Amino acid sequence: MASQRGEGETTTTPAEPADRERARAIPEAAVARLAVYLRVLSGMADQGVTAVSSEELSQAAGVNAAKLRKDLSYIGSYGTRGVGYDVEVLVSHIERILGLTRNHSVAVVGIGNLGHALANYGGFPGRGFPVTALFDVDADLVGIPVGGIPVNHIDDITAVCLEREVSIGVIATPPPAAQSVCDRLVSAGVQCILNFAPVVLQVPDNVEVRKVDLAVEMQILSFHVARRADEAASVSAGIGPAGNNGLGVDGMVIRP
Amino acid sequence: MASQRGEGETTTTPAEPADRERARAIPEAAVARLAVYLRVLSGMADQGVTAVSSEELSQAAGVNAAKLRKDLSYIGSYGTRGVGYDVEVLVSHIERILGLTRNHSVAVVGIGNLGHALANYGGFPGRGFPVTALFDVDADLVGIPVGGIPVNHIDDITAVCLEREVSIGVIATPPPAAQSVCDRLVSAGVQCILNFAPVVLQVPDNVEVRKVDLAVEMQILSFHVARRADEAASVSAGIGPAGNNGLGVDGMVIRP
DNA sequence: TCGACTTTGTGCATCCGTTCACAAGCGGTA
DNA sequence: TACCGCTTGTGAACGGATGCACAAAGTCGA
Structure with missing residues (x-):
């Protein structure tokens, strides 16, 4: 019964007691940005x-x-006034707050086009997320290794996820299967889910879901295209405001 | 020089004049939700x-x-008090606002694992986004059709994008190439970009960028795993609040 | 040792988005 | 026709995030 992760909290780093209240207080938007800072900082360190x-x-x-400074202040005061931040120090503190000091085992469900792509990343971008299990309904796929990992049948989700202590489940199935897969992952003790299926998943309160929805992204862009067209029409009709939208097509103006 | 899209605004639907100011006022978050409503409504209609x-x-x-009601109110008053909304009517109005009454030609740059997956969707999920061009640097790929579309060399971006009136560029290249590809797309007149590369793109003001960043998503989930572990530790130590987090692993509790 | 300069960390005002609560409006019914 | 119950649409309160501006705090050079 090795499923309750992080029971003992010996997580390599000292883990200051104040972190608990801190972590709870960091706004989600700031967490997302911290991840970006981390990547930039890693690049700088390299x-x-x-x-x-x-x-x-x-x-x-x-x-x-x-x-940025406010975001960093959420995790503590690790800068030096008059100087700046030590890259290494910042990297290690952000990693600690984001829980990157331990590995998070990932399971990918649905080995279609997208599932293949995800599996082949072999450890998600920005290490620390080893893909340890793949699942599909298609019996023909079972046993075949993708990205070095053999595909399991979807019926074995619970057993395999518990065995390999999967912390994060990635749903890359067709829409109709998504909720069912999600339910199975949840019953296997997975508390974090990344959902690529264009479906609104119903989950218990203690499960965290993030979704990546290509259709929605495209439609948001479409909205902006339409808005641009409208604005252009308004401007050319002399209705719009005196905006500074130089719609030059040939300009390769890169903002500094 | 057929690049300035949407010059004449004969967009099939009457296009009420009030729409212009409306569209400008809709918060981005609401736009994203409208796309979700649209999908749900389409399912209902089916x-x-x-x-x-x-x-x-x-x-x-x-x-x-x-x-939801406030979101819908951004696009107008199309409900009937005491009754509700007509599904068809709502669908058509949301489509109009999102600019889905016309097709948006999509170009995918970078035909690796992800690029393949995207190209093979063959018209992005939720029609209206035909993929009309593929690009890669690898000369071995050029000419080979993926998802029915032959791959072009990346040097031909400008010509091909202009010719096929690409409105949306999708960047699925390795990180180092992303900015360069982005610049080329911009100079080809593409004003909307969907970026899968883990890079912060620099673009002129008139270009809209949306990014899908798997690493960031994973790290946000990781943060929540860590937070959970901390909370669990606090609770088991009798520090935490009397939260109702039943961490039962066997429960398959689906919220109604 | 002292002063000038640089950069952090943060209180405060502002803005945007969410939520509440209720009046307005519509269909059904007697 | 007049009433009743239901659902929309929205004004207003609320909360959270963003940006500004400045004091605190450190370094560097004389």
């Missing part, structure tokens, strides 16, 4: 950069400098 | 449902009923 100011980092991450 | 109340629709979409 290039030998050892120190960085909030100004530099914020530009590289594409956010406001004040917002 | 099942022969003709009318729906805000309560029903909001449950199916997993949002607050009041929020």
Whole structure:
């Protein structure tokens, strides 16, 4: 019965007691940005950069400098006034807060086009997320290794997930199967789900779902295309505001 | 030079004049939800449902009923008090606002694992987004059809995008190539970009970028795993609040 | 040792989005 | 026709996130 993860909290890093209340207080939007900062910082570290100011980092991450400092302040005060931040220090603290000091075993369900792509990443981008199990309904796929991992039958989800202590389930199935797969993952003790299926999943309160919805993304872009067209029409009709939208097609203006 | 899309605004639907100001006022979050409502409504229509109340629709979409009504109010008043909404009517109005009454030609750049998956969708989920061009740097791939469309060399982006009036560019390249590809798309007149590369793109003001970042999604989930572990530790130590988090592993509790 | 300069961390005002609560409006019924 | 119950649409309160501006705090050079 090795499913209740993180029971003993010996997580390599000292784990200061204040972290608990801190972690609970960090707004979700800030968490997402912290992940971005982490990537930028890692890149800097790889290039030998050892120190960085909030100004530099914020530009590289594409956010406001004040917002960046506020985000960092959620996890503690690790900067030096008049100097900036030590890249290594910041990286390790963000990793700690994001829970990246331990590995998170990932299961991918649905080995179609997308499932293949995900499995072949072999450990998700930005290590620490080893894919340890693959599932599909198709009996012909079972046993065949994809990205080095053999595909299991979907009926074995519970057993396999418990055995391999899967923390994160990725749903890459067709829409009709998604809710059923989700239910099975939940009953296997998986509390975090990344859902690629265009379906609104119903889950218990203690399960965290994040969805990646290509159709929605495309439609948001479509909305902006339409809005642009409308604005252009308004402007050319002399209705619109004196906006500074230079709609030049040939311009390759890159913002500094 | 047929690049300035939507010049004449004969968009099949009457296109009420008030729409312009409306579209500009709709918050982005609401736009994303409208896309979700649209999908749910389409599903209902397929099942022969003709009318729906805000309560029903909001449950199916997993949002607050009041929020749903406010979202719908952004696009106009198309409900009937005491009755609800006509499914067909709502579908057509949401489609109109989202600009789905016309097709949006899509180009996918980077035909690796993900690019393959995207190309093979053959017209993105939820029609209206035909993939009309594929690009890659690899000369070995050029000419080979993927999902029925031959791959072009990346150097031909500008010409091909202009010719096929691409409105939306999808970047599925490795990180180092992303910015360069983005620049080329922009100079080809593409104003909407969906970016799968874990890179912060720099673009001019008139270009809309949406990013899908798997690493960030995973790390947000990781954060929640860590937070859970901390909370569990606090609770078992008698520190935490009397939260109702029944961490039962066997429970398959589906919220109504 | 002292002062000038740089950059962090944060209180505060502002803005945007969510939620509540209720009046307005519509269909059905007597 | 007049009433009743139901559901929409929205004004207003609320809460959370964003951006500003500045004090606190450190480094560097004289």
